[in-house]
Amino acid sequence: MIHYNRFTLDNGLRVIVHEDPTTPMAVVNVMYDVGARDEDPAQTGFAHLFEHLMFGGSVNIPEYDEPLQMAGGENNAYTTNDLTNYYIELPAENLETAFWLESDRMLSLAFSEKSLEVQRKVVTEEFKEHYINKPYGDVWHKMRELAYSRHPYRWMTIGKELSHIEHAKLDDVKSFFYRHYRPVNAILVVAGKVTTEQVKVLAEKWFGDIASGERYVRNLPVEPPQQEAHKLEIKAKVPLDALYKTYHIYPRKDQRYYTADLLSDILSGGGSSRLHQVLVKEKKLFSNIDCYHFGSLDAGLMAIDGKLVKGVKMKDAEKAIQEELVKVQQQIIPERELQKVKNRVESMLAFEDMGLLSRANNLAFYELLGDASLMNTEFENYERVTAKEIQDEAQLIFSEKNSNTIHYYAGN
């Protein structure tokens, strides 16, 4: 059970305080309700590029990192297709430094031409490092395009192509900032050796006078149900053939999301899971195989991917996966196996809650989802899932017409 208090400033900024007197540290976490899904299809990668620019100085503070490091703090940030999150961890005595820094960059950035120019290059190198200069690095770009026809999940957070990042203009940066980075679209979580009273005073002092901004209303194209299987073949200079399959699943707030999550654990959660046991250990068709999903807020994808053992034919490997999927569709999961995956979730949630940073992060995430209190009832959503529901969902999710398949062949 994670305890917290909450209040909202007049400008709409939601504030959540999690008091933990056992640590000497404090965490200040600011989550903005904007991700790559909110980008213009002609300007993808922008939310992430923007995250880099948030470290290029703000209107009153030329250097973001230096004063924080001087206060003994560390920070980082990440962007996903759904959201952007910034966090600071520092000795609790120096909490106010974090308020000062975070509030100034919410007030306004410095919008420096030089910072944009450099970060364009840095992100370009990040793009190359992770997606071009790596074997199989292009596969998720292609898979997203294969699986989505309309929803902006059809591009990756880093962007669809390098040119979008290379052409970013300072005016675009400004308008993006004022559209999304306003108090009304943000959630502030303060956690650690802090008190709610102290946070109220600091929040009012540093964030209280920032103009509210307009609430961003998300109106994304809806992905129509997929009507036929999509397939793609890739031949590239990689050492092994690989197989990638994805299936459309449910939005994060749908109860069936939890069913799908447990289904992926049945297939691939740990050394005793089905795909690993049958396809790697018994049939020796794959050297590794995983089933997972992306935890997306809108309807996301469940993925199965693996590398084929040298000499194994693609159609044999695919057929063997299919046989395992048919098993979960046709036979009810034994009670003990269901209990196993639920115990796994219980344990995972407990270990997640150990870190102060992770607690702060999660409180912001669940608040974004609708209410921070969802964090404390999350396990109940899993406990509720029945073996019959898993079977029913397996039949819907793993239907042929809901599938996207990439055969990735080793070539020269």
Added chain:
Amino acid sequence: MINRSQAPAIKDAVDFDITLKPYELFKLDNGIPVYVVRSEEQETVQLELVFPAGSWYETENLVASATNFLMKNGTSKHSALQVNEMAEYFGAYLNRNCYHENATYTLHCLTKHTAELLPILQEVVLDPAFPEEELAIFSQNMKQKLAVNLQKCEFVANRHIDKYLFGEFHPYGRVSSMEAYDALQTESLRAFYQRHYNYANCKIFIAGNLPENIIPLLNQYFGSTLWNGETSTIRPELPILPAEEKKFRIFNDENGVQGAVRIARPFPNRYHPDFPKMLVLNTIFGGYFGSRLMSNIREEKGYTYGIHSQLYNFRQASAINISTEAGRDVCEATLTEVYKEMDRLQKEEIPEEELSLVRNFMIGSILGDLDGAFQVIQRWKNLILNDLDENYFHNNIKTIKTITAAELQQLAQQYYNREDFYELIVI
């Protein structure tokens, strides 16, 4: 109106009093020491068994890591699948790791399941069977993984730079290969297991919210003298044979759009008085986001997504290693800039403001790292396994708080001479 250009007052992190929460020490009936750090906050447990069974002790390449990996894959009573099922039923993570010096088995679980999981941990540690088929699957899959990794410039660069520093026959410089995986035999694994995984060699580190009877439980499962021999392992000294040539360029992928750049030199190990000082200089140079290398090469020039300098924590000998993946056409320029930053540290004293920032940053980060019992036991483990105590920890903190700009400059003059560095670019 608040004055936003005025930073709030801070407490200097150097004024923080950092204490390392003490451990409790117990001895099992067979003499195994158990180091314990308790906490009441969460219902979780971390239990780690450590053996001097790292690659240092192997006489055939990869035997140490294969032994460590395969102990869990089948015992005389249960198959790999059954072992995994038993542990995973309780939502536990049963992990193993093999390093240069030590090899470990670690259990993470909810407090309430501890008693049910100890027999499983006991079985994999005391009674592994090393089935032929498991070894065959392991070798095949590791070879496949290696084939993929060999296409990555950073993987290839890491292998080569360690080879230059320590020599390819030394455990710090030795690398995996298809041939070495093919040569693995279950007899060698069994023999290695017999020699190194015995109670006389074992240390246990445990942290978290522990069941009240944890020590009797540990005694029940690990306290007997009925496993393996009682001989302690003797740690041989091994000669380091560094490469003579200093500059290397490797083309791994003709279409590569980035190169992996490595610049490295040997450095004395942690027992040398310069080691704690170098930790500070290394941080300034390339050990945090605001470092000289990051500021110049990422934030000023945009040549890379990240550049770091690290100090190896190996026992026999350390090394300074600067690493980055940079755009193919700016790899050479990156080298030039790294050397420029070395020159600057040799010629100019570090300004007081920057030094004070780094002191605060380092102390703040130690404070953050000591947050929680799992982190505290990690610190203790590192000290204990290296035959050190809390004085070492406190001395390091004292160095961070008191080292002067003049001392750092002198250190740079001694250790940041470009002719002493190996230099490698892999495209």
